[in-house]
Amino acid sequence: MKNQLLHTPDGVRDIYNGECKKKLYLQDKLHQTLLKYGYHDIMTPTFEFFNIFGSDVGTIASKDLYKFFDKEGNTLVLRPDFTPSIARSAAKYYIEDDMPVKLCYLGNTFINSSDYQGRLKESTQCGAELIGDGSISADAEILSMTVESLLESGLKNFQISVGHSQYFYGLTKAAGLSEDEEENLRELISNKNFFGVEEFIDSLNMDEKLKKLFALLGNFDLKDEDLEGAKQLAAGYPEILASIDALLGLKEYVRVYGIEKYISYELGLISDYRYYTGIIFQGYTYGTGEPIVKGGRYDHLLEHFGKQSPAIGFAIVVDQLMAALTRQNIEVPVIENSSLVVFKQDAYKAAITRCMELRKQGTNTEMVLMDENKTKEDYAQYAEANRIGRVEFIEE
Numbered sequence: 001m002k003n004q005l006l007h008t009p010d011g012v013r014d015i016y017n018g019e020c021k022k023k024l025y026l027q028d029k030l031h032q033t034l035l036k037y038g039y040h041d042i043m044t045p046t047f048e049f050f051n052i053f054g055s056d057v058g059t060i061a062s063k064d065l066y067k068f069f070d071k072e073g074n075t076l077v078l079r080p081d082f083t084p085s086i087a088r089s090a091a092k093y094y095i096e097d098d099m100p101v102k103l104c105y106l107g108n109t110f111i112n113s114s115d116y117q118g119r120l121k122e123s124t125q126c127g128a129e130l131i132g133d134g135s136i137s138a139d140a141e142i143l144s145m146t147v148e149s150l151l152e153s154g155l156k157n158f159q160i161s162v163g164h165s166q167y168f169y170g171l172t173k174a175a176g177l178s179e180d181e182e183e184n185l186r187e188l189i190s191n192k193n194f195f196g197v198e199e200f201i202d203s204l205n206m207d208e209k210l211k212k213l214f215a216l217l218g219n220f221d222l223k224d225e226d227l228e229g230a231k232q233l234a235a236g237y238p239e240i241l242a243s244i245d246a247l248l249g250l251k252e253y254v255r256v257y258g259i260e261k262y263i264s265y266e267l268g269l270i271s272d273y274r275y276y277t278g279i280i281f282q283g284y285t286y287g288t289g290e291p292i293v294k295g296g297r298y299d300h301l302l303e304h305f306g307k308q309s310p311a312i313g314f315a316i317v318v319d320q321l322m323a324a325l326t327r328q329n330i331e332v333p334v335i336e337n338s339s340l341v342v343f344k345q346d347a348y349k350a351a352i353t354r355c356m357e358l359r360k361q362g363t364n365t366e367m368v369l370m371d372e373n374k375t376k377e378d379y380a381q382y383a384e385a386n387r388i389g390r391v392e393f394i395e396e
Contacts, residue, residue: 005176006174009110009310010121010220011118011119011120011121011122012121012122013199014119015202017384017386018334018386018387019322021334021336021387022319022322022332022334023089023322025122025331025332025333025334026153026318026321026322026325027106027124027126027318029152029153030090030106030149030152030316031104031106031126031128031147032152033145033146033152034104034126034127034128034147035104037102037128037141037145038102039102039103039104039128040102040103040104041103041104041105042086042089042103042104042105043105043107044069044079044082044085044086044088044089044105044107045079045085046075046078046107046108047068047076047077047078047079048076048078048079048085048168049074049075049076049077050065050067050074050075050076050077051076052077052084052085052088053065053079053080053081053188054169056304057084057272057275057301057304058274058275058301058314059080059081059083059084059109059273059275060080060081060272063113064080064111064112064113064304065077065078065080065111065112066078066080066110066112066386068076069304071216071314072108078110078351079107079108079109079110080109080110080111081109082105082107082109082125082127082315083273083275083298083301083313083315084128084275084301084304086103086129086306086313087129087131087132087298087301087302087305087311088305089103089307090103090129090131090302090305090307090309091302091305091306091307092248092305094131094132094307094339095307097132097354099132099133100130100131100132100133100138101130101131101132102128102129102130102131103128103131104126104127104128104129104131105125105126105127105128105129106124106125106126107124107125108122108123108124109122109123109125109378110122111123114129115119119290120319123310123318123319123320124315124318124319125315125316125317125318126149126279126315126316126318127295127313127314127315128142128145128313128314129311129312129313130142130311130312130313131302131309131310131311132309132310132363133312134297134299134310135145136246136249136253137253138251138310139246139250139253139278139279139297139312140250140253140254140256140257142295142313142314143160143162143250143254143257143259143263143281144257144259145314146160146281146283146293146295146314147160147257147259147262147263148249149290149293149316150164150262150283150293150316150321153321153325153332154325154330154331154332154333155292155321155325155328155390156162156326156329156330157285157286157328158262158283158284158292159262159263159264159283159284159285160262160263160281160282160283160293161220161265161266161269161281161282161283161284162247162250162263162264162265162266162269162279162280162281163247163265163266163267163268163269163270163279163280164243164244164247164267164278164279164280165243165270165271165276165277165278165279165280165296166239166240166243166246166277166278167240167243167244167267168186168217168268168270169239170238170239170240170242170243171210171217171238171312172185172205172242173182173239174210174237174239175204175206175210175214176316177204177335181249184200185200186270187288188200189268189270190272190322191219193269194217194218196216197214197217197218198218201214201215207387209233209234210233212233213230213233213234213237213240213255216228216230216268217267217268218265218268219267219268219339220264220266220268221264221265221266221369222264222265222266222267224251225246226248227244227248227251227265228248230244230267231244231245231248244267244383246278246279247265247279247378251265258333268395269282271294271296273296273300273303275298275300276296276297276298277297277298277299277300278296278297278298278299278312279296279297280293280295280296280297280310281294281296281314282294282295284329285324286324286327286328287323287324287325287326287327287328288320288323288324288327290317290320291317291320292316292317292320292321293314293315293316293317293321294314294315294317294322295312295313295314295315296312296313296314297310297311297312298311298312298313299311334387336364336387337362337364337389337390338363338364338365338366338387338388338389338390339358339363339364339366339388339389339390339391339392340365340366340368340382340383340388340390340392341355341358341366341367341368341378341392341394342364342368342369342370342376342379342391342392342393342394343367343368343369343370343393343395344369344394344395344396345369345370346369347394347395347396348369350394350396351367352367354392354394355367366388370393370395376391376393379391379393
């Protein structure tokens with residue numbers, strides 16, 4: 001037990017000093033971007049009843065949840081995913097609303113998975129949910145918010161891959177795949193094993209048009225002509241055709257927003273979250289092997305909580321974004337209006353008076369009793385290390 005006193009459990013960590021300041025600054029920048037789009041803050045509980053994240057909801061697998069019990073014997077879980085919590089809240093508090101509801105949030109999620117070795121099991125997310133609007137315009141607004149949020153963080157080189165959940169569903173339905181075959185294919189795609197996907201396709205008996213549609217799963221950057229060609233091939237497959245039409249329509253809105261350089265289209269994009277019903281997307285940059293942002297449309301999730309309403313949202317994984325910024329040598333510009341007042345014991349009255357003046361002026365002021373074994377240069381270095389702008393010495 002003694003060995004654990006100074007250590008944290010696997011998958012969690014302390015954030016302190018300059019890193020903590022940078023993270024708080026970054027979170028505020030992201031949050032302010034969401035507010036600019038007219039979204040309103042919501043806070044949901046850190047833990048909820050188990051059925052909020054049950055298997056029928058289509059979120060994190062039960063084995064990966066942190067579960068415990070309350071005094072009544074109810075099974076509770078630490079929140080692994082914000083979207084079901086927001087959906088529950090929206091169904092409860094906006095049940096009668098027939099206008100779009102725009103909500104944003106900032107908080108931590110918890111996933112207890114052995115598959116996440118070396119990764120954080122507690123991570124911070126900043127995101128938004130647009131409820132009550134099933135239009136392509138809403139899809140485009142969410143993508144625009146995503147791009148603008150990442151740009152506001154200081155990130156310059158990133159890509160948002162956009163796909164559609166119904167493309168994969170339409171393919172498996174048209175090919176008549178069994179549940180096991182579908183899971184096998186899903187795993188191959190998730191692992192980016194497109195050689196395995198090709199072998200899988202060749203093993204099936206299907207017409208050439210459908211085979212060509214399957215082959216598009218390995219294309220990471222579909223151009224207009226690729227999507228138009230896919231549309232021709234999908235003429236006899238309604239779900240596949242609808243998903244391609246949705247992406248083609250979305251491209252026009254993306255151009256109006258002027259964010260097309262950050263958006264690519266990938267029909268092979270799939271998500272572990274089974275509640276997605278429309279576009280899905282993930283954001284990537286170099287310096288991190290994990291997505292820095294995830295999102296998509298989930299038009300049936302709120303029905304689980306008693307409200308029929310389309311919805312779409314996204315979440316930025318702040319910890320992954322921080323890691324990417326650090327590895328790309330992009331400085332988070334934490335600029336503080338701060339002072340350090342160093343005083344001798346006999347000058348404590350003057351020091352307290354000076355600190356109170358500075359704080360009233362809006363300056364963050366730290367007061368430190370002077371150590372005779374330290375020099376003024378030592379205190380200057382301390383101030384620099386802690387991003388303190390000014391140092392004052394009060395000796396009498």
